[in-house]
Amino acid sequence: MDLGVSEPIDLSAGDHQHLIRKAADDNVQSKSKRSSNTSPSLGQQQTHGEPHSKASEQEDIFVVQISDETSPNDSSTLANPFSDASVRRGFIIKVFLLLSAQLVATGAIISLFLFWMDLKAWVLANAWFTYALLPAFFLLLIVLACCGKLRRQVPANYILLGIFTLLQGLLLGAITVFYKAEEVLWATAATALVTLSLTLFALQTKWDFTLLNGVLFVLLFILIMYGILLLFIRSYWLHLMYAGLGTVVFSLYLVMDVQLMVGGRHHHSDLDPEEYVFAALNIYLDIIEIFFFILQLMGLLR
Known part of the structure; x- marks a missing residue:
């Protein structure tokens, strides 16, 4: 008996078990019919000197074609690159190294504006x-926010990030000339304390703040509108509320x-491993x- 299967069979769904049982039943029925048909003519076969017919010598052949295609729900096709601990660890190390270099460069530039009196007077x-x-x-x-391909290219991403850090440092330095050195130093210390505390909190807490992305965007839009309004309104308490709201956001x-x-375990964590600059x-x-x-x-409370 020949059994051919032309369509792919999904072994994970259990289709092959039904096929094997069916083939076994057909094989048993075929052998029983063959034995019943050959028993009456046994003497005739011995007369001709052929103990078995040519047809009975044909072996049973089972042909099963198995498809190499995987199921659409295969977990290997949906694996996150960050599921590998080494990839995630390398990504975090790159981010913190870049962030440290940015903060050190920004602090050095602000120090020039803060303690170089001639530069301060010129600004x-x-x-x-x-x-x-x-x-x-x-x-x-x-450019850095919208050009995803550009910020993944080395060394263009490092060059753009370095220029951006330089511009940010110059801009902050130009702003700090309007404040006293003590206020800037106290603000730096407070920022370092807040940053360290919030980073440790983000790493340890079970709350998923990635779900607040839309809410924070709305708050940021309100903060921008609030800041534009304060350009035309001179009010101490409104400026104080603006600074407090901005710190919280x-x-x-x-x-x-x-x-x-x-x-x-966070709901939204779909950053690409090459997005360390972003x-x-x-x-x-x-x-x-x-x-x-x-x-x-600090300036409002002095």
Whole structure:
């Protein structure tokens, strides 16, 4: 008996078991019919000197074609690159190294504006310097945020991140000349304490702050509108509320971005392993904004 199967069989679904049982039943029935048909003519076969017919000598052949295609729900096709612990560890190390280099460079630039009196006096006398930095800063920020292919290319991503860090340091330095050195140092210490505390909290807490992405975007939009309104309204309490709200919003953003970088059990952790520049940029901006709003609080409370 020949059995041929032309269609692919899914062995995981148990179809092959039904096929084997059917083949076994057909084989038994075929042998029983063969024995019943050959027993009456046994003498005739012996007369001709052929103990077995040629047809009975044919072996039973079973042909099963198994498809190599995997199921659409195969977990291997849906595996996250970050499921590998070594990939995730390498990504986190790159992000923290880049972030550390950015913060050190920014602190050095701010120190120049803070303690170099001639530079401080020049910035105070030339307000155009601060306004000239703003377009270049936002243009480069848009390029890094929107051009995903560019920020994955080495060394273009490192060059763009370095230029962005330089512009951010110059912009912050131009802002700190309007504050006393003690206020800037206290704001730096407070920012370091807040950043360290929130990072440890993001790593240890069971709360998933990545789910608040939409809520934080709405709060950020409200904060921007609030800031534009304060350009026309001079009120001490409104400015104080603005600085406090900004500190809270970007503190939450810092927790969310750290959880996005760490990934694991969090709902939204779909960063690409090559997006270490983008992850470092997000956390860096969160820390800088926290410093900026804490510095405003220091200036308003003095």
